Amino acid sequence: MSLKVVFLGTSSAIPVPNRSFPSIAVLRKDEVIMIDCGEGTQRQMVLSKIGFGRKMKIIITHLHGDHVGGIIGLLQTMGMLKRIRPVEIYGPRGIKGFIRSAMQYLKIKLQYQLLIEEVKEGLVLQEKEYEVYATRANHLIKSYSYLLKERLRPGRFDVDKARKLGIPKGPLWHKIQSGERIILNNKIIEPDMVLGPPRPGRILGFSGDTRPNRKLSEFFKGADLLIFEATYSDKDFEKAVENMHSTSVEAAKIGAKAGAKMLALIHLSARYDNPSIIEAEATKHFSNVVVANDLEVIEVPYPDSGEPFKRYQIKSF
Amino acid sequence: MSLKVVFLGTSSAIPVPNRSFPSIAVLRKDEVIMIDCGEGTQRQMVLSKIGFGRKMKIIITHLHGDHVGGIIGLLQTMGMLKRIRPVEIYGPRGIKGFIRSAMQYLKIKLQYQLLIEEVKEGLVLQEKEYEVYATRANHLIKSYSYLLKERLRPGRFDVDKARKLGIPKGPLWHKIQSGERIILNNKIIEPDMVLGPPRPGRILGFSGDTRPNRKLSEFFKGADLLIFEATYSDKDFEKAVENMHSTSVEAAKIGAKAGAKMLALIHLSARYDNPSIIEAEATKHFSNVVVANDLEVIEVPYPDSGEPFKRYQIKSF
8 A cells, every 4th residue: 555755745834936935744544644734735735636635734843934834825725626525634833723713813614523632752643553652853943743653553464364264255355454352153253373473563754953963863663764954054053053953964864773764855055056065065974865855755665575765746737 | 119928827726738727927137026936837937938046026916836836846957056035935924934934844055045025915025117006805815916007107208399408419318218307408397398198008907816896896997818717617607606606708707897908817727628718708898808827928018008918839849
């Protein structure tokens, strides 16, 4: 089952021609899990054909304008498009007031349910197949980094074992594969009698805006794809310190320490016309690194699948 | 002195790939007078190279998300870019609360002065060389249409008269041309002794979102360029009535009744892939009409100059 990370916006706070404000959409089954929602996100969603009807969670790293400027517009648009599925929003303290007060001034009424939750460190949300965790990032205002962790999947189906147990091919195989026990000739057959050991899910890490630190490399341990901010080149290290951001090299080092399989850099400062400088600096410290572009997709494979990461650009209009 | 109207965004409320949300920038001398500021406006300003340092007024037609979603981001960006010139914002009641409360939640502090004025019908603002008027539009919520009217300019300089009066060519000629009296050989020379009759300035009209009505064609009387919403095709007249918008034909009829010299249509519904249908419908009722595209410029000549309107596309990145 594919896990697609769509980079809707990859700029930092100052607008640039070729990057929209920060937003990442994780497409998983029929759901979109969005990390940040900068100004312009809804239009990027149109360009990437994600649509406005999916199951949806919006997770906000911090309440800086460039990371939240697109929420109100997106909510209103989904209202006008007669969305009925609820929308869940998670973010730091203040997110609820920000959204509710803007909706009040703009007289926005939604016919779908809007759940806004102010998060703390630790487990943010649990779904049947994945969880999201937060840890405090180190930025100018209260900010969080997030980890999306798929739960263990049932092990590989062992056809020989199934045959030996006399389980006929068909619906019962599917039940077992999806982790359910079955009853056959008055005997209970547990899934682990047929399946191999449980297999790992995929892990995605999102730094938000932050200075790097050891806690973050622990938090992102084992991430399949780590998406880290690299606002500055290594040459502008002082600016990174001053503005509480990370450099290309710092992001790469966190990726290496965390043992991430792939690293995608975002949030590049408007001062860099050419992202290849940032990429080259990072590559010296972490081999599998890219600077993500707007409307680019990275497909994250299961860690035990042996399949490669896929990377491609969505055709825009 | 050129008067450029830059169409930053020409969509209606639902996002589309090729149009940003509503915003029009009028460039006059070193000033930008912006009508509406939809989500994405600041990025369109980068693409059109308008810059963030000019003298600036932002005039809002109504508090719908698609018309105001870009204000907060723009204000914050200008803060980060160390703007020092004040910014004036005009709009319907509620605009002040909307902006101030969002700034509070997002902890936005600006080092430049921000003046927010809630407008009523009539004279909205006066500058040395132009005035802006508002009239109530007819939309779902309290909305205004606006008229930007340049004051009369000094008349044409009559070289023969100047010579007869013995005024030497040079700085004194300039003084008279700019409307100042001079003293020459202890004699006062009034400008009208040298200049022809005062000449008209240019008039721009902005409908905002509205149903058409007779009051509007009066309000826009004599506009050089009238920018009117044409959310719907004539074929979708019922939808226009239901959603309190105008059709192509209605906009054209207002243009004709007002005696406008040129009509630019904006705010097309997302349902129309091809704007030429809208243009063709309008053309039957008003000859000089265009559907404005994003990042298009219309240069408005002085009515007495005999010069043509110029229209061109800004090259984007």
